[in-house]
Amino acid sequence: MKIQIDPSITEELQRHGLRPTRARQLILALIEKDNQHYTPEEMLVQLNALGERLSIATLYQNLAKLVDKGLLVKFVGLDGEYRYDCNKTPHHHLICRSCGRIVDVVVKQSLDTIMPRPVDPRAGQPLQPGWKIVQRRVDFIGVCPDCSQQTEEN
């Protein structure tokens, strides 16, 4: 079961001024396949399983370049491991604290729907005087269906 390199991947690389080399095609194809959030180590495992090999230096070098050119977003998981995301539209993460799995969450309507309780119900002041807020990061930490099931079995 070989990995499929969609022509759109080659295009995407060229559009961002990057040569469409095998390493880059493989990395993008892997991450975009199921919108995964792999660590570099996990990528190598996945690629090996697909019969593809890539040196770790090449992997890191290309991840850095893909982030630099805006094709991937680098972020930090709960345990401090670097992970990469091809989803550039605003979204949050739902993280399994048991197995580390991460899935994307697009929030609907109002954040209050899923964050109903204010952290401090007392009346407030602005966040912090003098600070400019440019971004917010919201992660939901929980237990994924697979891990929930395992807990019930024990």
Added chain:
Amino acid sequence: MKIQIDPSITEELQRHGLRPTRARQLILALIEKDNQHYTPEEMLVQLNALGERLSIATLYQNLAKLVDKGLLVKFVGLDGEYRYDCNKTPHHHLICRSCGRIVDVVVKQSLDTIMPRPVDPRAGQPLQPGWKIVQRRVDFIGVCPDCSQQTEEN
């Protein structure tokens, strides 16, 4: 300018079943002083500046123990460095993306006050079927007053 070890720190350690050794007192005194969110490396720098020295092994060993006993909370900063927080009450972080400074934020009223725009205004489904959400993590990323000023000067 010596660091001040408040008797309450000794008490706090004993109350949690930990011997009040110099290393532990120093770590707690440093972090509690200004409610800082230091990395281990930063702690050593600060302690050196105060004329105190601590081996890096002792620092890591004690941070792990203090987290284990619930005196500190370990978390991961934007860049993947481990940081430690003595504030155990629910709060969020306001992070300067320029200098990395972190300050605590206690949110008032409703999260919508500071997160007015929903990520996706379309009507929604539940977050993800089958997942149990046990916690949420919210960080505000921005520019602190000091860094804002520097930008204006250039």
Added chain:
DNA sequence: TTACGTGCAAACGTTTTGCACAAAC
């Protein structure tokens, strides 16, 4: 006196770098 804490140096896992060869343009 016994249990626990400290510091050194070595080990470890992850990420980065220098460099020769290979591929893309």
Added chain:
DNA sequence: GTTTGTGCAAAACGTTTGCACGTAA
């Protein structure tokens, strides 16, 4: 033919561990 990418091995970095000695109870 020039520029850029790849892979190997070595280095760098943050964190952890083994162990002898020191300190707290």
